[in-house]
Amino acid sequence: xxxxxxxxxxxxxxxxxxxxxxxxxxxxxxxxxxxxxxxxxxxxxxxxxxxxxxxxxxxxxxxxxxxxxxxxxxxxxxxxxxxxxxxxxxxxxxxxxxxxxxxxxxxxxxxxxxxxxxxxxxxxxxxxxxxxxxxxxxxxxxxxxxxxxxxxxxxxxxxxxxxxxxxxxxxxxxxxxxxxxxxxxxxxxxxxxxxxxxxxxxxxxxxxxxxxxxxxxxxxxxxxxxxxxxxxxxxxxxxxxxxxxxxxxxxxxxxxxxxxxxxxxxxxxxxxxxxxxxxxxx
Numbered sequence: 001x002x003x004x005x006x007x008x009x010x011x012x013x014x015x016x017x018x019x020x021x022x023x024x025x026x027x028x029x030x031x032x033x034x035x036x037x038x039x040x041x042x043x044x045x046x047x048x049x050x051x052x053x054x055x056x057x058x059x060x061x062x063x064x065x066x067x068x069x070x071x072x073x074x075x076x077x078x079x080x081x082x083x084x085x086x087x088x089x090x091x092x093x094x095x096x097x098x099x100x101x102x103x104x105x106x107x108x109x110x111x112x113x114x115x116x117x118x119x120x121x122x123x124x125x126x127x128x129x130x131x132x133x134x135x136x137x138x139x140x141x142x143x144x145x146x147x148x149x150x151x152x153x154x155x156x157x158x159x160x161x162x163x164x165x166x167x168x169x170x171x172x173x174x175x176x177x178x179x180x181x182x183x184x185x186x187x188x189x190x191x192x193x194x195x196x197x198x199x200x201x202x203x204x205x206x207x208x209x210x211x212x213x214x215x216x217x218x219x220x221x222x223x224x225x226x227x228x229x230x231x232x233x234x235x236x237x238x239x240x241x242x243x244x245x246x247x248x249x250x251x252x253x254x255x256x257x258x259x260x261x262x263x264x265x266x267x268x269x270x271x272x273x274x275x276x277x278x279x280x281x282x
Contacts, residue, residue: 001052002079005086009047010079013099017089020154023102029156032090032097034058038066039166040100047099048076051084054095067096089158102156105145105172107182111189113172114144118260119214120253121183121193123228124151126220131155132163133250134217135171141257145172147186147214149179183231186214193232195224196252198245200237207236209260210267217256220249 002010016023016030023029028046031037037048048071058064084093111117120138125131131153135146152175153160161168176182183193194207195216216232218224223246229235238252246252 002049002077002083005083007083009077010083010087013047013049013087013097016099017087017158020156023154023156027102028099029102029161030089030097030099030158031161032088032158033094033162034061034063034067034096036161036166037096037098038063038070039169040098041169042070042074044100044103044169045074045098046101048074049079049084049087049097050076051081051093051095052078053081054078057095090162103169103173105174107147107174107176107185110145110147110172110174111186111191116210116264117144117191117212117214118142118209118257118264119144119186119191120146120257121179121186121214121216122146122148122152122253123179123216123224124149124219125217125249126153127249128153128157128159129163130220130248130250132160132165132168134253135160135164135173136167137250137254138257139167139171141254141261143171143257145174147179147182148173148175150175150177180228180231183214183216183228187231187233192234194234194236194256195229195232196238196256197224197229197232197235198237200235202234202236203239204236204256205259207234207263208267209263213260215253215256215260217249217253 013030016028058067087097120134120143138146155173187193191212191214193214193216216224238247238255
């Protein structure tokens with residue numbers, strides 16, 4: 001059992017939690033919690049740590065067999081509760097954390113994996129919680145991936161990782177060195193880019209989104225930069241009642257991707273409905 005907060009591995013994990021430059025240099029990230037551990041691909045796990053007493057605490061917990069089985073398969077290190085608090089990034093640690101290898105995708109992989117792609121394009125999203133929520137809701141809606149500007153929050157920030165609730169393992173993503181150039185490449189490949197924008201003349205629910213689609217979402221405070229917004233094929237507006245000007249960026253992205261997903265589902269149902277039934281439904 002590791003009992004010293006001065007242990008080099010303990011110090012290293014604390015640094016990985018705080019410094020993105022070190023995470024990127026070493027190609028790793030740190031995640032905590034039972035759910036994140038159970039959903040982590042076996043091949044990505046590098047180090048696993050549990051707090052003293054954790055095994056006893058989960059003895060009667062849901063999925064305890066799955067937890068114990070995975071721990072036995074991967075191996076783990078026990079640390080004192082004081083040491084675990086030093087390593088943890090949360091106020092109420094769950095007693096298990098691990099180091100995993102970072103995941104990397106290319107634009108070609110992301111664009112080629114989906115027959116009818118649906119992307120989120122994020123410019124300078126700053127809040128890690130917002131970013132994680134976008135990835136999580138994006139998975140729920142069935143998006144093909146998330147493409148981010150270099151100014152967007154770090155996806156491997158511990159808060160982002162927690163907010164994804166495991167979706168970070170399954171939703172392809174990349175940081176575009178040339179964000180504007182990447183948008184143009186998507187358009188050249190037949191993907192229509194819609195920008196959530198206050199200047200939109202039509203509401204977001206007036207479009208079909210049944211063809212390859214990407215939604216541009218801008219910074220929480222300032223929205224899309226003028227240069228980026230000008231690249232969009234279409235501006236869409238989210239109608240506002242009361243005195244609001246806009247919604248939270250994560251909420252706006254959820255509305256858009258779920259609208260697109262719903263349109264696609266309805267389109268698929270209609271295309272598979274015999275003509276006489278389709279006429280009756282109309």
